[in-house]
Amino acid sequence: MSSHQVLAGFHAVTARLRHAPESIKELYVEASRRDKRMQALIEQAQAAKVRVRPVPAERLDGLAHGTRHQGVVALAQAHALAVDVDEVLDLLEGKEPALLLILDGVTDPHNLGACLRTADAAGVHAVIAPRDRAVGLNTTVQRVACGAADTVPYIMVTNLARTMRRLKERDVWLVGADDQAEAGIHQVDARRPMAWVMGAEGEGMRRLTRETCDELVSIPMRGSVESLNVSVASAVCLYESVRQRRQP
Known part of the structure; x- marks a missing residue:
């Protein structure tokens, strides 16, 4: 398994922000989306000192490799859980x-x-x-x-x-x-x-x-x-x- 992974969608990203925010290297959000859910996510990321980068939707499509992303994609290190x-x-x-x-x-x-x-x-x-x-x-x-x-x-x-x-x-x-x-x-x-x-x-x-x-x-x-x-x-x-x- 790669040491890095792509997290797409609100649930996956907010869970990682909650459990291991230090593992997130970059958080990309759709620049044109400004609803309450997006704002809450950005505030959660900023509180965890995670860099947020607004980008066009096309950039998110490329990062997510076809996975439905809801306007949110994070690049993170693989989170260490029990391996044995x-x-x-x-x-x-x-x-x-x-x-x-x-x-x-x-x-x-x-x-x-x-x-x-x-x-x-x-x-x-x-x-x-x-x-x-x-x-x-x-x-x-x-x-x-x-x-x-x-x-x-x-x-x-x-x-x-x-x-x-x-x-x-x-x-x-x-x-x-x-x-x-x-x-x-x-x-x-x-x-x-x-x-x-x-x-x-x-x-x-x-x-x-x-x-x-x-x-x-x-x-x-x-x-x-x-x-x-x-x-x-x-x-x-x-x-x-x-x-x-x-x-x-």
Whole structure:
């Protein structure tokens, strides 16, 4: 991953200004836009001592490389979050049970952005994906994630099955979402250290990923659609975990 990144849109930029303003090298705004939302962003940037450069919309289009930018683009250093699964678990040891999300084969940046946004809302400690079949944290992901890419570690690993086995060695229970499974998500004890494992739309989890899971469960559906989008499925599973963990 490059040490620099492009942040496009109000959500991605304001989140970075809130969490790590020192990482922003340049903030470009559309010169002709003077509404309250833009003014609030400029004031936030100035308070954080970030340089603001008004430019034509055409310049923003070029900086954003086709991503919808809403008149706001920032050039920033990649924000340092946890880069290793063991680092995440070490930080949690003795504090709270781990809650992780593993995505096997998610290549759509909109899906990844939505998964990161849900993960942030649910208090997930890290999202894990393989390097060979996954989208990275590109500009579209940053925009759709609405700032969650700056708060939830996204850890890409060389060998997903090996990483999952490492999690098991550290007492993390691996639960795979599979529409053919007999057990349902409400039968999962989500209060323990655990990771939800999701596959890509259509294909689902790869065979080795599925076989490495400790448990497979299905998500009950009352509607007429045949399958759930991976971002929706992850939201259902993560919020079931939150519900259980909040019970006395």
